[in-house]
Amino acid sequence: MPLHRRMTLANAPVVTLALILLNCFVFFFLQSGDDRVLRHALDYYQQSQLGLIEFPAYGDWLRDHADSHDDMQRLTLMQTERPERKVALIESDPEFLAALHADLVINPMNADYAVWHARRTEFEHIRDSTFTARHALRFSHIEPGRMLWAMFMHGGLEHLIGNMIFLLILGLLVEGALGPWWYLGLYLAGGFGASFTTVAWHWGDHGLALGASGAIAALMGAYCVIWGLRRIRVFYWFFVVFDYVSVPALVLLPFWFGWQVLNLWFNGGAHVGFDAHAGGIVFGAGSAWLLRRYGAVRDAFVEEDAREEKREGHAMAYTQALEHIGKLEISSARNLLERIDADEPGQLHVLIALYRCARYGGAPAQLDSAASRVLAFPATIESTIQEIRATCSDYLKACAGMPRLAPSVLLNLVNPLLRIKADADARELLHAIGKTHPNLPGLAAAWFAFALRAPEASLQRRERLEYLAQHFADSEFAPKARFLLQQG
Known part of the structure; x- marks a missing residue:
């Protein structure tokens, strides 16, 4: 995690802050009614007694297809959990749902098929009426509108907070380096790039994806390329070990990308968009390389x-x-x-x-x-x-x-001294210049200006004018000094 730039009013990332507000608006307002709709869907599921058909069917399907520890765990939970938890297990298993929709679990030959199919269709109609279901990215579908909406949607408060923290940290850096418009373009394009990666990886599957992390991953890739071999300070942790270290920014790229690929292959059931993260990082790094090549990077900000x-x-x-x-x-x-x-x-x-x-x-x-x-x-x-x-x-x-x-160095200091009313120091300096360079051009003028600073008819003004008339008798200011002395 890069931590090497403080945010101030001068470098506040306006677009990043606007994106954070937009993500929060979508979550707290547009998605806020989803829980109510899902509760209604669950109530319908229980009232229509869909579970009497689907719970046993799901248990049988798990026994027939159990090939992992996760499947065995699900089978155990289906025997012990409350009905609402069983519904959640069914709805979170895309393979089973695909088989269910293909009539491979409950087929038309089943006596309850017509009743089940009508009730399942109504349940899914209620469930899919949520804002999230209507706008989230769908696997195996290329839908630009859903790809755009998915960038600003989140599955929970922790999901939102985690993404917004990274967006703020990376946005402060990347937006400052690219300027608001190139940055916004990279963010949106990075989100689309991550979405296309998700669609390609899950082509043929059924499911939804959402979250800003793909676009944020593009910022991660862009950040590494923009800062390149410049050393930056990062915070790292490894189990209970954590510290700050200074490394070239480009070093983070294989770590970040490798972590996503590693999890994609070995932790694919975690319901985390590692595919979107990996695609976003690659897309952001490539985009930043092009932007740097064509002079869109603000080197002054990067070198700060x-x-x-x-x-x-x-x-x-x-x-x-x-x-x-x-x-x-x-x-x-x-x-x-x-x-x-x-x-x-x-x-x-x-x-x-x-x-x-x-x-x-x-x-x-x-x-x-x-x-x-x-x-x-x-x-x-x-x-x-x-x-x-x-x-x-x-x-x-x-x-x-x-x-x-x-x-000239000494004479140029007289006016600044007079500006702060250090008259005694100015007098001392003028005397010192007069001792070493009595005929210096401009010295008589400086004395005359110094004399006029004193109040009229004061002893100070008289002493300064007398000094000027005596020591600079041949200057153009001597007659002026004698005239002022005669006037009192």
């Missing part, structure tokens, strides 16, 4: 698992690096951080950690390089600017207010 696994690995490595920094094991920390940065560059928390490595155990050139990457990080939200601000303040202390970085 590998990216998530990589992010988890990076998170663990980052935590280890911080522990190394705390112990002043700078070389070990730097190795981990540089690997993360090479694999997934442009993460601010990694750049800041690399700066800390350079701060505690690096040469000036390493410190400048690390600081430059942090201070040049594109910051738009306040929390990010605050982190960069702290690094900038520490760097200015480390270089005694004489930064060795490209002046």
